[in-house]
Amino acid sequence: MSLTGSAAIDVARSASLASRRLATLSNAARNEALTALHRALDVNREVILAANARDLEAANRAADNGDLSHSVIKRLDLSRPGKYDDMLEGILSVRDLEDPVGKVTLRTLLDDGLTLERVSCPIGVLLIIFEARPEVIANIAALAIKSGNAAILKGGKESIESFETIAKVVSEAVAGSQVPVASVQLVKTRDAVSSLLAQDSLIDLVIPRGSNELVRFVKDNTKIPVLGHADGLCSAYIHSDANTETAMKVIVDSKTDYPAACNSLETLLVHEDILESVFPVVATALLDKGVSLRCDATSKAALTKALPAEKTAHLQLATESDYDTEFLDLVLAVKTVPSANSSIAAVEAAIAHINSHSSKHTDIILTESQEVANMFMSGIDSAGVFWNASSRFADGMRFGFGTEVGISTNKIHSRGPVGLEGLTIYKYLIRGNGHRAADYHDGAGGRKYLHTNLPLSQ
Amino acid sequence: MSLTGSAAIDVARSASLASRRLATLSNAARNEALTALHRALDVNREVILAANARDLEAANRAADNGDLSHSVIKRLDLSRPGKYDDMLEGILSVRDLEDPVGKVTLRTLLDDGLTLERVSCPIGVLLIIFEARPEVIANIAALAIKSGNAAILKGGKESIESFETIAKVVSEAVAGSQVPVASVQLVKTRDAVSSLLAQDSLIDLVIPRGSNELVRFVKDNTKIPVLGHADGLCSAYIHSDANTETAMKVIVDSKTDYPAACNSLETLLVHEDILESVFPVVATALLDKGVSLRCDATSKAALTKALPAEKTAHLQLATESDYDTEFLDLVLAVKTVPSANSSIAAVEAAIAHINSHSSKHTDIILTESQEVANMFMSGIDSAGVFWNASSRFADGMRFGFGTEVGISTNKIHSRGPVGLEGLTIYKYLIRGNGHRAADYHDGAGGRKYLHTNLPLSQ
Numbered sequence: 001m002s003l004t005g006s007a008a009i010d011v012a013r014s015a016s017l018a019s020r021r022l023a024t025l026s027n028a029a030r031n032e033a034l035t036a037l038h039r040a041l042d043v044n045r046e047v048i049l050a051a052n053a054r055d056l057e058a059a060n061r062a063a064d065n066g067d068l069s070h071s072v073i074k075r076l077d078l079s080r081p082g083k084y085d086d087m088l089e090g091i092l093s094v095r096d097l098e099d100p101v102g103k104v105t106l107r108t109l110l111d112d113g114l115t116l117e118r119v120s121c122p123i124g125v126l127l128i129i130f131e132a133r134p135e136v137i138a139n140i141a142a143l144a145i146k147s148g149n150a151a152i153l154k155g156g157k158e159s160i161e162s163f164e165t166i167a168k169v170v171s172e173a174v175a176g177s178q179v180p181v182a183s184v185q186l187v188k189t190r191d192a193v194s195s196l197l198a199q200d201s202l203i204d205l206v207i208p209r210g211s212n213e214l215v216r217f218v219k220d221n222t223k224i225p226v227l228g229h230a231d232g233l234c235s236a237y238i239h240s241d242a243n244t245e246t247a248m249k250v251i252v253d254s255k256t257d258y259p260a261a262c263n264s265l266e267t268l269l270v271h272e273d274i275l276e277s278v279f280p281v282v283a284t285a286l287l288d289k290g291v292s293l294r295c296d297a298t299s300k301a302a303l304t305k306a307l308p309a310e311k312t313a314h315l316q317l318a319t320e321s322d323y324d325t326e327f328l329d330l331v332l333a334v335k336t337v338p339s340a341n342s343s344i345a346a347v348e349a350a351i352a353h354i355n356s357h358s359s360k361h362t363d364i365i366l367t368e369s370q371e372v373a374n375m376f377m378s379g380i381d382s383a384g385v386f387w388n389a390s391s392r393f394a395d396g397m398r399f400g401f402g403t404e405v406g407i408s409t410n411k412i413h414s415r416g417p418v419g420l421e422g423l424t425i426y427k428y429l430i431r432g433n434g435h436r437a438a439d440y441h442d443g444a445g446g447r448k449y450l451h452t453n454l455p456l457s458q
Numbered sequence: 459m460s461l462t463g464s465a466a467i468d469v470a471r472s473a474s475l476a477s478r479r480l481a482t483l484s485n486a487a488r489n490e491a492l493t494a495l496h497r498a499l500d501v502n503r504e505v506i507l508a509a510n511a512r513d514l515e516a517a518n519r520a521a522d523n524g525d526l527s528h529s530v531i532k533r534l535d536l537s538r539p540g541k542y543d544d545m546l547e548g549i550l551s552v553r554d555l556e557d558p559v560g561k562v563t564l565r566t567l568l569d570d571g572l573t574l575e576r577v578s579c580p581i582g583v584l585l586i587i588f589e590a591r592p593e594v595i596a597n598i599a600a601l602a603i604k605s606g607n608a609a610i611l612k613g614g615k616e617s618i619e620s621f622e623t624i625a626k627v628v629s630e631a632v633a634g635s636q637v638p639v640a641s642v643q644l645v646k647t648r649d650a651v652s653s654l655l656a657q658d659s660l661i662d663l664v665i666p667r668g669s670n671e672l673v674r675f676v677k678d679n680t681k682i683p684v685l686g687h688a689d690g691l692c693s694a695y696i697h698s699d700a701n702t703e704t705a706m707k708v709i710v711d712s713k714t715d716y717p718a719a720c721n722s723l724e725t726l727l728v729h730e731d732i733l734e735s736v737f738p739v740v741a742t743a744l745l746d747k748g749v750s751l752r753c754d755a756t757s758k759a760a761l762t763k764a765l766p767a768e769k770t771a772h773l774q775l776a777t778e779s780d781y782d783t784e785f786l787d788l789v790l791a792v793k794t795v796p797s798a799n800s801s802i803a804a805v806e807a808a809i810a811h812i813n814s815h816s817s818k819h820t821d822i823i824l825t826e827s828q829e830v831a832n833m834f835m836s837g838i839d840s841a842g843v844f845w846n847a848s849s850r851f852a853d854g855m856r857f858g859f860g861t862e863v864g865i866s867t868n869k870i871h872s873r874g875p876v877g878l879e880g881l882t883i884y885k886y887l888i889r890g891n892g893h894r895a896a897d898y899h900d901g902a903g904g905r906k907y908l909h910t911n912l913p914l915s916q
Contacts, residue, residue, distance in 0.1 A: 017810075019839075020809070020810075020813055020837055020839060021837075023836060023837065023839070024833065024836040024837050108857070108858050110851070110856065110857075110858070114847060114851075116851075116857055116858075121836075123869050123870060124839060124869055204869040204870070205869070205870060219681075223677075225683065225868075225869075225870050243892070245892065246891065246892035249892045249894055250890075250892055250893070250894065252894075253894035253895055253896050257894070257895050257896045351478070352478075355478055373889070375482065377885075377887050378481060378482040378579075379478055379479075379481065379482050381477075381478060381481070381582060382885065383885060383886060384885065384886045384887075384888070385885060385886075385887055385888075386887070386888040386889075386890065387887070387888065387889045387890065388889070388890045388891055388892055388893070389572060389888045389889070389890025389891075389892075389893045390890075390893060390894050390895045390896075392894075392895030392896075393568070393572075393574075393888055393890075393893070393895055394886070395895075398568065398895070398898070398907065399566070399568075399574055399886070400566050400568070400574075400907065400909035410683075411581050411582055411662040411663070411683075411883055412581060412662070412663060412683050412870070412871040412872075412883055413870040413871040413883075414870075415883055415884060415885065415886075416885070416886045417886075425869055425870055425871075425873055426873060427835075427840065427841060427842065427843060427873065427874070428841060428842045428843075428852070428857070428873075428874045428875075429835050429842075429843055429844070429845070430842070430843075430844040430845065430847045430851055431831070431844075431845045431846070431847070432708075432844065432845065432846045432847025432848075432851075433704065433846055433847075434701070434703065434704035434707045434708055434846055434847075435708070435846070435847045435848060435851070436707055436708065436710075436711035436715070436848050436850075437711055437715050437848045437850030437851055437853075437856070438711050438715045438848075438850075440856070449856060449858065451858035
């Protein structure tokens, strides 16, 4: 569907209407739609892969002309071994997750015959903007239906053929279920984005899935709440009492397990007292893995003294901007934390650096002291704060959420890896029998509220 | 403090720094500050009331000149019987609420020695913008300190003298506690608002407390999330099977208990089949309370037929805009819901009207059918949906929250009456022992996650 401004309103309005019906469907009805979606994508594998092949052909031509990066082609390719099956399997795993809708999280007896309940419910209409990966369509359609939200999906131009074919299959599958067809709508022109981002009275949440630039563009151009993160600038602090082996293992994993990921390490803070003990061991392991170190003068001097010349030949001096850079590569900025007057002062300095430079994603500490770890964990203002464990654990699947909508660095609603729960909100239900607020006013004869907690399950 | 743009950044930055220390304080330390705050406001009652009297004098002059509404004076006056004591008492009740910080809401054993916890924590920095009521300063300072958030307060010009004096007392009280002084900052010039609303990297949440215009202005002029509601357009639907007495009691209370409140009724939908039975009883009770009814042609005709002429002489015909108007007065828009083919179709029509006209605050249904009530409660997209109970129950104190930050019509984070919980978010903590993500990759030798739920309390 190609969109003008008024068409964007129509899409948003029909999604909003569909979302209201979707919100009333049972988990069984939503699950049936997911089963149908799975079957349809399975049956139509050949036609979808053929469309994907046409996208790949165009992308290869564009890459050969230098108009497209080769990394996009990898993300675009649905025919890579296991990828299509993973996509299908993903729909079934989402289907089999616990129903996130209708959970009672508070139940209070306000007075005889007057009960208050807080019940989880869908948010409403989600707008998902993604780039090359065509399997995101199936993934997001499944998450939206499971959580009772309508979804408007906007894909990138590189995946246009895959996108159109999958869209058709998804629509046909949904049409055969109780889920309204307008619950999953796919739009494609680039113009559509601005028009959709303006629909803040009809669209409740935007989820951009793609580059930092995409996320930043979306955040800068809408009044709709945005779930996600532009940057993943994760830091580690090695305290003076850190265990050498633990520090080495955790830092190397955080930096090198998958350097392009948002939960990879970008800045290393090292306590001054261990510059010539723990740090050279950690640095050697990093250098051996091909990591370039950008050190402040103090840590560079320490390494130069502690390590053989051939190891330290390529050390670089860090600039101030290195401590604000998400390298997404085998590069690590290193900074010394002065030992100051006390152990506490050093931890405070590390916390202060991280709170003013990190992107509030995930930060870690290496220490043997529970007191120091607790101080760090309460002082760091980030979605994840880990003690003696790799920053790479910041991930919905690793957390056991079964699925991940994204990782949020927001300060409200959802933070860190977001599972299905992040696609729900709640409403307050009161059941009475002609109850009036006026009967509870102060003064003689005014009734008193009971405010008795009731069991959540009935 | 008078603010230019750069001063606004300084205020926001110092609040942000203070918030990080505040976040690490124990509940006992935060409570001690609240006790000190209570004591200081008690001790300084005379000087504060003297300052308030100067504000009142100026306000009375302005009102006499027609420059200020008389209703502002009532809100401004701290010397009204009980008001000052209520303010003091409010600080102690907030102090004695359960600590909203540090609650563990998820605990998972990821693998041997590797645990994940989700723990509630403060959001960070709140910006509270309010109008005349000077007691809001004490109220919000207490809420912020209790929840571990720093607060920047911006008051209205009418309360300038009260504000300055209370600000001084609050600062001195906080200075004697472990809570950093910059945790509660008070700014006053009107220019400060725009500068502060621009600090979206330092301020995490804005809470406007005042008129619809104030809320709308704030929402339109910031990228910081805003907690609150501009409108409270609440609707009621009387279904065909409603009990007459119940409908009459609930509708009259919803409309007349306090017409200027956001949780008061503004639109009444009536099922066609009861236009000449239940409706005239409800309408008579409303008319007897002085409510002006703005009816559609069908409901007007029904009343004219059912009631004596002197009752119906002042009925007005509703215009379309009446169904989008928050009257905040003894005026009610009435609309007929056609009986259509089925009872279900009528409920659906009522739901559709409300979802497209209401402000997602609180909507109610009058029916004797649990099935119809459930349909309404799941279909209505509002923070509160009540069955056979007054819309006036939408209130944090009535809900038993102990305090209320405001009522939110947002679709994410907090919805409905917001208690202390709405001023918190959570972070994920992992405690490990040198754990690496690389050890869990697919393939031979890869470790598997346990993902075992652990008890929340330890």
